Amino acid sequence: MNKVLDVIKSRRSIRRYLPDPLGQEELDAILEAGAYAPSAHNDQPWHFTVIRNRELIDRISRVSKERMAAQDTGWIREMGRKEDFHLFYHAPAVVVVSMRRDALSPLVDCSAAIENMLLAAESLDVGSCWIGLAGYWFSLRDEVARLGLPEGYEPCYAVALGRKGHRPSRALPRKAPPPSFID
């Protein structure tokens, strides 16, 4: 079978990680895959910060959860209040993806870069999870200063990476309406 189609279909969000660190080579391959995403006007408006510092990873989780616990939306509030919930599922590495504010479509381009990283990870049997809820931490200017981002960039998403601590079955059948054809 076509390996690319297979990896696309077998990738799942991983929500349990082994504590083992990733090798530098596989991490570099994943980051490089992100950088080869297409982008509007070839802006390549992304920057990646790899956090392997356990204290900072745990801090982002803790601070995000405090803010989530105060939200109106029920499922977000409940996750924030759940004691054993960790925003990155204790992954040993977290990639913060930041976008260049003045680019043409930075959020969309960063999304393509993230998908490349998730697929690259899966191809190396590295587990990954796209974390949108880190946005609760990203909106705190004093906290984000810890990342030392280049001028003009701001964080939009995070990706948890690590050895898989579980092996979910293949994805369920898709639920979106089927494609239509105009011939």
Added chain:
Amino acid sequence: MNKVLDVIKSRRSIRRYLPDPLGQEELDAILEAGAYAPSAHNDQPWHFTVIRNRELIDRISRVSKERMAAQDTGWIREMGRKEDFHLFYHAPAVVVVSMRRDALSPLVDCSAAIENMLLAAESLDVGSCWIGLAGYWFSLRDEVARLGLPEGYEPCYAVALGRKGHRPSRALPRKAPPPSFID
């Protein structure tokens, strides 16, 4: 070499297509790849319309160009006025990607789905190009009615697909700032 990393790095936007139609099987594989993207809250908020009708493809190009030709931004205006420019580079198939408006982050999810489709296409040696400028046509309500979209969806991007009419060299070295590490 890892086939997935290779395809991620060798994919380029294709801007010249052979007139040959794509096989239904490869088209179905590409659409299926799109549907296996991750999405916030597992919304899967996308819908794909495959246009193989030459008249409609040309119409979207023509109408978009008329609107582009009236824009203030220089490079968009010039593309709109360029007689031999075709918005989809005369590709034999165009996938319109539509997003479900009430989802959590539909544009970001659709971007991941598009990146999956581009990589699936490349893995089959099918050429592709992500077309943002189709947005000039998408904003015309009467025109979009021709797509017969399901209720609650609106188009956000298009993807040109077809046999490659040129073979660009590998992508140039990346220009974004290199990753940083916090250990």
